[in-house]
Amino acid sequence: xxxxxxxxxxxxxxxxxxxxxMLSLCAGRVWTxxxxxxxxxxxxxxxxxxxxxxxxxxxxxxxxxxxGLSGAxxxxxxxxxxxxxxxxxxxxxxALGAVLTLYLGAASEAHWILPAAAMVGAGxxxxxxxxxxxxxxxxxxxxxxxxxxxxxxxxxxxxxxNLAPNPWAVDEIVSWLMGSLADRSVEEVRIAxxxxxxGSFVLLTLGRALDALTLGEQGARSLGVSLTRTRILLAIGxxxxxxxxxxxxxxxxxxxxIVPHLLRPWLGSRPGALLWPSLLGGAVLTLAGDIxxxxxxxxxxxxxxxxxxxxxxxxFLWMLVSMRRRLA
Amino acid sequence: MSDDLVAEAVTLGLGGxxxxxxxxxxxxxxxxxAIVGPNGAGKSSLLxxxxxxxxxxxxRIALAGAIVTEIPARKxxxxxxxxxxxxxIAWDVDVRTFVGLGRTPHTGAFGPxxxxxxxxxxxxxxxxxxxxxxxxxxxxxxxxxxxxxxxxALAGQTDWLLADEPLTGLDPGxxxxxxxxxxxxxxxxxxxxxxTLHDLTLAARFADRVLLLDRGHLVADGxxxxxLTPQALAMAYGVxxxxxxxAAGPLIEIxxxxx
Numbered sequence: 001x002x003x004x005x006x007x008x009x010x011x012x013x014x015x016x017x018x019x020x021x022m023l024s025l026c027a028g029r030v031w032t033x034x035x036x037x038x039x040x041x042x043x044x045x046x047x048x049x050x051x052x053x054x055x056x057x058x059x060x061x062x063x064x065x066x067x068g069l070s071g072a073x074x075x076x077x078x079x080x081x082x083x084x085x086x087x088x089x090x091x092x093x094x095a096l097g098a099v100l101t102l103y104l105g106a107a108s109e110a111h112w113i114l115p116a117a118a119m120v121g122a123g124x125x126x127x128x129x130x131x132x133x134x135x136x137x138x139x140x141x142x143x144x145x146x147x148x149x150x151x152x153x154x155x156x157x158x159x160x161x162n163l164a165p166n167p168w169a170v171d172e173i174v175s176w177l178m179g180s181l182a183d184r185s186v187e188e189v190r191i192a193x194x195x196x197x198x199g200s201f202v203l204l205t206l207g208r209a210l211d212a213l214t215l216g217e218q219g220a221r222s223l224g225v226s227l228t229r230t231r232i233l234l235a236i237g238x239x240x241x242x243x244x245x246x247x248x249x250x251x252x253x254x255x256x257x258i259v260p261h262l263l264r265p266w267l268g269s270r271p272g273a274l275l276w277p278s279l280l281g282g283a284v285l286t287l288a289g290d291i292x293x294x295x296x297x298x299x300x301x302x303x304x305x306x307x308x309x310x311x312x313x314x315x316f317l318w319m320l321v322s323m324r325r326r327l328a
Numbered sequence: 329m330s331d332d333l334v335a336e337a338v339t340l341g342l343g344g345x346x347x348x349x350x351x352x353x354x355x356x357x358x359x360x361x362a363i364v365g366p367n368g369a370g371k372s373s374l375l376x377x378x379x380x381x382x383x384x385x386x387x388r389i390a391l392a393g394a395i396v397t398e399i400p401a402r403k404x405x406x407x408x409x410x411x412x413x414x415x416x417i418a419w420d421v422d423v424r425t426f427v428g429l430g431r432t433p434h435t436g437a438f439g440p441x442x443x444x445x446x447x448x449x450x451x452x453x454x455x456x457x458x459x460x461x462x463x464x465x466x467x468x469x470x471x472x473x474x475x476x477x478x479x480x481a482l483a484g485q486t487d488w489l490l491a492d493e494p495l496t497g498l499d500p501g502x503x504x505x506x507x508x509x510x511x512x513x514x515x516x517x518x519x520x521x522x523x524t525l526h527d528l529t530l531a532a533r534f535a536d537r538v539l540l541l542d543r544g545h546l547v548a549d550g551x552x553x554x555x556l557t558p559q560a561l562a563m564a565y566g567v568x569x570x571x572x573x574x575a576a577g578p579l580i581e582i583x584x585x586x587x
């Protein structure tokens with residue numbers, strides 16, 4: 001197994017983040033050179049940099065980090081490399097909350113109503129998850145409960161689309177469900193920041209417990225790890241981080257799934273060693289995707305979630321091919 | 329207060345079946361105890377109760393006077409290492425990282441210390457795994473894997489080692505190595521070592537004491553020659569046996585099914 005310096009990969013990720021942040025502030029329909037930044041408002045492009053691109057960049061970092069970290073934590077906990085933030089039903093319960101406000105037309109009343117409903121949705125999703133999975137420490141019941149919530153919420157979203165009062169509502173719902181970072185302001189940053197920061201902090205404390213789970217549930221318990229505590233912290237962390245993200249950007253898939261996979265060949269498979277790097281990697285991937293989306297020449301900007309799916313599918317194809325080669 | 333591990337009238341039911349029925353036994357440090365018995369006799373259940381991973385329905389299990397299930401989990405994990413029967417290894421980590429998992433109850437918030445590293449090195453050296461330390465765990469043979477698992481349990485530097493059928497799937501040579509290691513850990517490092525075994529001859533030859541379980545009842549408890557009598561074995565396993573004096577110790581020959 002490769003054991004490079006522990007700092008090499010995180011260092012590279014941070015360097016990549018710095019470069020991408022600069023690029024993200026410059027890139028878009030209007031290219032803003034350095035002298036526009038320091039003009040202090042004299043240049044009209046100053047408003048684009050600080051009013052539009054800075055919040056968008058910060059949001060990409062937060063959401064990407066939250067998704068990457070949640071993916072790594074969930075894969076570690078379930079010991080399944082296919083787990084991602086969606087599996088606990090948190091994304092879909094948050095989305096259902098948001099969709100209901102669009103369906104009822106409440107979202108247009110005030111700016112904060114939709115994200116607030118999404119967070120309530122995520123919170124209810126986690127409470128249901130805890131209630132359904134019961135007092136046992138079993139991971140299987142936990143995943144099954146998450147799957148049920150996900151299914152019910154997806155059905156609810158489909159029902160809202162089905163019964164939508166008018167075509168505009170459908171349009172709005174579909175457009176929101178395709179997660180994107182376009183036209184977000186400082187307001188969205190402010191809404192998402194507390195949940196993402198607190199949730200990420202909670203998830204980052206789970207490293208030792210996730211490592212111990214490499215030995216299975218009984219093995220982890222024999223090493224003094226409380227599975228119940230781990231499960232509660234995991235659910236709260238994912239709900240806060242992913243719920244807040246979905247609330248402001250809609251559903252963005254694949255980041256949480258791909259990032260830990262990309263990092264394992266470099267950092268090894270120990271779940272605890274992947275948490276911080278996955279946070280950084282998720283931010284890098286999301287920011288890079290968002291820059292790419294902005295630079296794509298199209299009449300309407302391609303949604304970030306669509307771009308991620310377009311990147312994600314070939315990635316899995318590549319993974320399948322390399323796995324087949326290894327097994328052959 | 330002695331620092332023994334004591335089970336008093338431990339009763340456990342699983343799925344409406346009584347798997348342990350008023351089992352009373354005590355274990356000392358510096359002693360290798362083998363728990364034997366036919367499939368389903370309750371060996372694994374007893375071991376996981378002793379390890380504090382399962383709470384008996386009635387009766388009590390105490391370590392140095394404290395009820396094992398009430399000792400804080402981390403403190404208990406620093407006192408007892410448990411080796412599961414079919415250990416799961418979820419991620420393909422290298423042997424050194426894997427052995428390091430045994431340090432979990434000791435590692436602080438700031439990651440592994442020099443003390444942790446030294447304990448890992450020692451566990452790897454004790455099990456003769458030094459040449460394999462950088463090898464991914466999935467690339468090991470069955471015998472090497474079993475040694476890596478034992479090394480993981482040793483890394484915690486616990487006073488007690490509880491291993492559930494650690495010899496399953498090992499060839500005679502590796503099985504011999506493993507039992508010999510368990511015996512040395514008990515005698516030379518005065519650990520309390522409790523293993524469940526299926527190989528009666530190995531149990532008779534290496535264990536200081538043998539516990540024979542039959543359908544949840546403890547039917548014999550004593551030195552191998554006293555516990556593994558033909559009568560007791562016939563009752564528990566339903567086979568006729570004869571014990572020979574072998575070159576290296578007693579040899580228990582299975583003759584045929586008892587009538």
